[in-house]
Amino acid sequence: MLKRSMMSNAAILTLFALVTAGTLAITQITTREPIERAVRAASAKALLEIIPLDRHSNDILVDTYPIPRPYWNLLGLPQGGDINLAREDDGAVSAVIIPAVAPDGYSGPIKLLVGINRDGTVAGVRVTAHAETPGLGDKVDLKKSDWILQFNGKSLQDPTRDLWKVQKDGGTFDQFTGATITPRAVVTKVREVLEFVAQHREQIFSAPVSKRAVEVGQAQTTEPEQENR
Numbered sequence: 001m002l003k004r005s006m007m008s009n010a011a012i013l014t015l016f017a018l019v020t021a022g023t024l025a026i027t028q029i030t031t032r033e034p035i036e037r038a039v040r041a042a043s044a045k046a047l048l049e050i051i052p053l054d055r056h057s058n059d060i061l062v063d064t065y066p067i068p069r070p071y072w073n074l075l076g077l078p079q080g081g082d083i084n085l086a087r088e089d090d091g092a093v094s095a096v097i098i099p100a101v102a103p104d105g106y107s108g109p110i111k112l113l114v115g116i117n118r119d120g121t122v123a124g125v126r127v128t129a130h131a132e133t134p135g136l137g138d139k140v141d142l143k144k145s146d147w148i149l150q151f152n153g154k155s156l157q158d159p160t161r162d163l164w165k166v167q168k169d170g171g172t173f174d175q176f177t178g179a180t181i182t183p184r185a186v187v188t189k190v191r192e193v194l195e196f197v198a199q200h201r202e203q204i205f206s207a208p209v210s211k212r213a214v215e216v217g218q219a220q221t222t223e224p225e226q227e228n229r
Contacts, residue, residue, distance in 0.1 A: 047084055049142075050115035050124035051095050056086035062098065063087065063213035065204065067098070071196060076101030076109070084208055087163065093161050093205045096197070102189035106181040107131040110140065115194040118205055124192055125151045137182035147183070158209050164191040177203065 021026050044061050051060065064082035077099060084097040095117045102110040110130045115123030125148050132138045139145040150173060156164075165171025167186050175183045197204060 008068070010220065017221060018220050031046065033209055046113055046128055047097055049126055050097055051086045056094065057089050058085070058087040059216060060084045060086050060215060062216050064210050065207040074192060074196060075099070076103050083204060086147045090227050091209070091220060093207060096204055097107065098193050100189050100193050104181070104185045105132055105160050106137050106179065107133060110182070110185055112186065112189060114190055115195045120194070120198060122151045122190070122194070127186070132182050133179065136176060136179040139176050139179075140186055143187040147176070151190055156198060161191070164188075
């Protein structure tokens with residue numbers, strides 16, 4: 001009797017495990033595409049805030065150039081990342097958006113997107129993730145204040161490299177009342193991104209159209225043709 005009961009319980013547990021696994025698999029399959037669409041939409045929104053649609057003719061979300069491995073640490077990207085390319089009608093790269101992470105925020109790493117124009121000026125900066133103190137360090141987020149907009153139009157010449165600091169350190173950029181560590185970390189990382197682009201300007205701004213962008217473009221061209229048949 002005991003043996004039969006144990007076998008029965010084992011069978012029930014096995015059936016339960018199979019049903020649970022099947023449910024999880026189905027859930028993963030059915031939610032994967034909506035999640036991917038949501039991530040794509042969020043990424044596109046952040047990119048288009050920096051370089052609006054009227055400034056490029058390509059899909060900057062898929063037209064990318066891989067960051068060379070030797071510069072992953074400089075940009076704070078242990079797993080690497082891609083540079084998003086904005087192109088004019090003739091295919092020339094007019095601006096780029098580079099991911100970077102400032103590791104020394106007050107409450108941890110601060111993830112950034114830094115847009116750089118072909119002339120070396122900042123197109124825009126956005127903080128995409130942080131854990132800074134509400135009411136103090138979180139002012140790096142555009143939802144909380146317009147502090148991040150002061151980078152627009154800046155370059156390594158304006159201000160000069162030695163002035164790429166917060167005012168408390170003798171530099172140009174504002175800090176927050178009661179919070180200097182967070183803005184200091186962001187200013188430093190934006191300057192480092194500018195320096196990276198300046199050192200590799202020719203390579204970055206002559207990057208070919210990515211394979212993924214070509215595939216997407218071909219798919220978009222083919223679909224209307226199929227619909228007309």
